[in-house]
Amino acid sequence: MMEACRLFLLLAFVLTASAVSLERQKRQVGLEGPRNEVGEELPPPISVDPPVDPPVEEKEDTDTEEEVRPVEELEEVVPGGLSEGEITSLVSAHNKLRDAKSLQELTWSKPIEVNAKMLVDCDVEWPGPPPTYTNFGTFKSDVADLVAGWGKEDIDLTKSALETGCRPSAYGGFNCNHNTNLMQPHIRRIACAAKECDGGDRQLVCVYVDYEDMYWYGRRRR
Numbered sequence: 001m002m003e004a005c006r007l008f009l010l011l012a013f014v015l016t017a018s019a020v021s022l023e024r025q026k027r028q029v030g031l032e033g034p035r036n037e038v039g040e041e042l043p044p045p046i047s048v049d050p051p052v053d054p055p056v057e058e059k060e061d062t063d064t065e066e067e068v069r070p071v072e073e074l075e076e077v078v079p080g081g082l083s084e085g086e087i088t089s090l091v092s093a094h095n096k097l098r099d100a101k102s103l104q105e106l107t108w109s110k111p112i113e114v115n116a117k118m119l120v121d122c123d124v125e126w127p128g129p130p131p132t133y134t135n136f137g138t139f140k141s142d143v144a145d146l147v148a149g150w151g152k153e154d155i156d157l158t159k160s161a162l163e164t165g166c167r168p169s170a171y172g173g174f175n176c177n178h179n180t181n182l183m184q185p186h187i188r189r190i191a192c193a194a195k196e197c198d199g200g201d202r203q204l205v206c207v208y209v210d211y212e213d214m215y216w217y218g219r220r221r222r
Helices: 002-029 084-099 110-119 143-150 178-182
Strands: 133-139 189-196 202-209
Touching (some): 110 189, 133 143, 133 178
Antiparallel strands (some): 189 202
C-alpha cells in the first residue's frame, strides 16, 4: 500500500514538473499569449481582414472629339445666303461700275467668301481683315440694284463720307463710302455673303482685297 502511494506521488510530481517546463519553453520561444491581471492567459485576438474597396467601374468615354474641318469646307447653308445667280449678278454689277472708270475687273474669291460668311451679321457691321475694304447693305430681292445704288454715291469723301455701311482698309485712310471702296484701283478680288434678317431684309457684306494671300481666316463672331 505504501509503495502504491509513493508511485502516485512520484507520477504527480513528474506531471507537474513537465507542465512547468512546458510553460517555461513557451515563454522562451514566444508562444505564450498575453495574460490578464491575475495571470490567466487571454484568448488570441480575432483576425479581421482589412476592408476591400469595391471595384471601380470604368465608364465608357462617350465624349467624341469635334471634327476639325478645313476652312474651305465651311460652306454651311445660311438662311438668305447668296445663290449662284446672285453671285454672278454681284460681280457683273461691280465690274460695270469699274469698267466705266477703266479699272481692272474683279474676280470672285472662294477663300474670301468663307471670310465674308463669318462676318455677315444682321446687327453688327464686322469689318474684314486690315488690308481689305468692306461694304455693307440690305436688300430684299435684286442685289444688283443695291450695288448700282452704291455707284451713285459721290466719290468726294469731303461731301459723302459714311459713318456706317463701309469700312476702309486700315492702310487706306479713315473715311469711305460704298463707291470709294469698290472703286479702289488696286483691288483684284471680291467676295460677298448674305443672311436673312427680321422683316424680310437680307444683310449683305462684300469684302475687297488686292492680294488673296492677305485674306484672314478669322473666328466666327456669332
